[in-house]
Amino acid sequence: MFLFLLVASLYYARPFLVPVVFASLLAMLLLPLCRRLQGMGVNKTLAIIICIVAFVAVMAGIIWLLYWQISDMAKDASTIEQTVNQKLSELKQYISHTFGISAQKQKAIIQDPDNSLTGKISAFVSGVFSSMATFITNLLLVLIYVFLFMYYRTHLKKFVLQLIPAQQQQKALAVIDSCQKVAQEYLTGLALMIVCLWVMYGIGFWLVGIKSPIFFAILCGLLEIVPYVGNLTGSSLTALMTLAQGGSWSMAVEVLIVYSIVQFTQSYMIQPLVVGRQVNLNPVFSIGGIVVGDLIWGIPGMILIIPLLGIAKIVCDHIEPLKPFGFLMGEIKSKRSNKLTTKVKGWWGK
Numbered sequence: 001m002f003l004f005l006l007v008a009s010l011y012y013a014r015p016f017l018v019p020v021v022f023a024s025l026l027a028m029l030l031l032p033l034c035r036r037l038q039g040m041g042v043n044k045t046l047a048i049i050i051c052i053v054a055f056v057a058v059m060a061g062i063i064w065l066l067y068w069q070i071s072d073m074a075k076d077a078s079t080i081e082q083t084v085n086q087k088l089s090e091l092k093q094y095i096s097h098t099f100g101i102s103a104q105k106q107k108a109i110i111q112d113p114d115n116s117l118t119g120k121i122s123a124f125v126s127g128v129f130s131s132m133a134t135f136i137t138n139l140l141l142v143l144i145y146v147f148l149f150m151y152y153r154t155h156l157k158k159f160v161l162q163l164i165p166a167q168q169q170q171k172a173l174a175v176i177d178s179c180q181k182v183a184q185e186y187l188t189g190l191a192l193m194i195v196c197l198w199v200m201y202g203i204g205f206w207l208v209g210i211k212s213p214i215f216f217a218i219l220c221g222l223l224e225i226v227p228y229v230g231n232l233t234g235s236s237l238t239a240l241m242t243l244a245q246g247g248s249w250s251m252a253v254e255v256l257i258v259y260s261i262v263q264f265t266q267s268y269m270i271q272p273l274v275v276g277r278q279v280n281l282n283p284v285f286s287i288g289g290i291v292v293g294d295l296i297w298g299i300p301g302m303i304l305i306i307p308l309l310g311i312a313k314i315v316c317d318h319i320e321p322l323k324p325f326g327f328l329m330g331e332i333k334s335k336r337s338n339k340l341t342t343k344v345k346g347w348w349g350k
Contacts, residue, residue, distance in 0.1 A: 010296050018300045019138050023145030025307060027153070028183040030055060034150055048150045052143055062218065069215030083246045175318045179311045186307050190225065193266065197221040200265065204258035208251055210242045220259075226302045227286060235259035281309055282331045 010017065030051040037047035149156070157176060164172045198221040205213035216238040223230030238259075239252040281289075289309050293301030309329065316326030 007296065014297050018297055018304075019141040020145055021304050021308070022300070023142045023149055025183055025187060025304070026055065026142065027146050027149040028180050029187040030146065031150065031153070031180070032184060044151065048147055051150070052146060056143070062222075066215065066218060069212050069218075083244055171318060175315060178314050178318075182310050182314060183307055186310065194221045194224055197224055197262065197266065200262045201258070204262060205238070205255070208242075208254045208258060210238070210251065210255065211245050216241070226299075227290065227306055229290060229302065231259070231263060281306070281313065281329055285309060285329045 030048075033054070034044075034047045034051050037050060038044055042050070157173075160176065161169050161172060198217050201217035201220045202213055205216050210216065216234075220231060220234035220238060223234040226233075235256060235258075239255045242251050242255055243249070286306060286309070289305040290302050293303075293305035295301075297304070313326050313329045316322040316329065
C-alpha cells in the first residue's frame with residue numbers, strides 16, 4: 001500500500017516535485033562555490049546570486065552555441081530534404097526488391113487516411129511553443145527554489161534534525177552530509193565528464209568529416225545525463241543526420257565506430273577518474289530506475305533517478321532495518337575491476 005501511494009503521489013505531484021528536486025540537486029551542486037565566496041567575505045545573499053548567475057551564464061552559453069550551429073544547419077535545409085527524399089526512395093526500392101511490397105502498397109500503408117497532415121503539423125508547432133512556455137516557467141521556478149534552498153539551508157537542516165530523536169541526531173547529520181556529498185560529487189563529475197566527451201566526440205566527428213561536428217559533439221555529450229540511453233540515442237541521431245546531409249553509409253558506420261571508441265574510453269578511463277563510484281548502484285537498479293523514472297516523470301525522471309537512487313541507497317545503508325535493501329541496490333565489488341581502476345589512475349598519475 002505504501003509503495004502504491006508513493007508512486008501515485010509522485011505521478012500526480014509531478015508539476016510540483018520535478019522543479020523542487022531539480023532545484024535541490026542544483027543547490028547541492030552550487031553550495032561549495034557559495035561557501036567559498038562566503039569564506040572570502042562575500043555577503044550570503046550576494047554569494048547565492050553570483051552562483052545562480054554563473055550557472056545561468058554557462059547554460060546560456062551552451063544554448064547560444066547550439067543555436068549558432070542549428071542556424072548554420074538550417075541553411076542547408078533544402079539540400080537535406082532532397083537527400084532524405086533520395087534515401088527514402090532507395091529504401092522503398094530495397095523493400096520492393098527484397099520483400100516484394102510494391103511502392104504503391106508502401107504508399108498506401110504510410111498514407112494519412114484523413115489527409116490531415118497540415119493539421120498535425122500545426123498541432124505539433126503549437127505543442128512545441130506550449131512546451132517552451134512550460135520549460136521557461138519551470139526554469140524560473142527552479143532558480144527561485146535554488147535561491148531559497150541555499151539561503152535557508154541551515155534552517156532546513158535543523159528542521160530535519162528536530163524530527164529525529166536526540167540519540168539518533170548525530171547519525172542523521174552524517175546521513176545528510178553523505179547525501180549532500182554524493183550529489184555534489186556526482187553532478188560535478190558528470191559535468192566534467194560531459195566536457196571530456198565534447199572534446200572527444202568533436203575530434204572524432206571532425207576526423208570522420210561530418211558537417212557541424214561541434215553541434216553533434218555537444219548533443220551527444222549533453223545526452224549523457226540520461227545513462228545508458230542518452231549516449232546511444234545521440235550517436236544514432238548523428239549517424240542518421242550524416243546520411244541526411246549527404247554522407248555515405250561508410251561515414252555513418254564511422255560515426256558508430258567513434259561512439260564505440262569514446263564509450264570505451266569513458267567507461268575505463270574517464271568515468272573511474274572523474275565521476276568515480278559515488279553512486280554505487282548495480283546496473284539492474286540503474287536501468288530499472290531509468291524505466292520507472294520515465295514512466296512516472298518522463299524525461300526529467302530519467303535524468304533525476306540516478307542521483308535520487310544514490311541518495312536512497314545511503315539512507316538505506318544507515319538505517320538498520322533497511323540495510324538489506326541498500327545491499328541489494330549496491331554494486332557487486334570486483335577485485336579485478338578495482339585493480340583495473342587503480343591501474344588506470346596510476347597511468348594518469350604518471
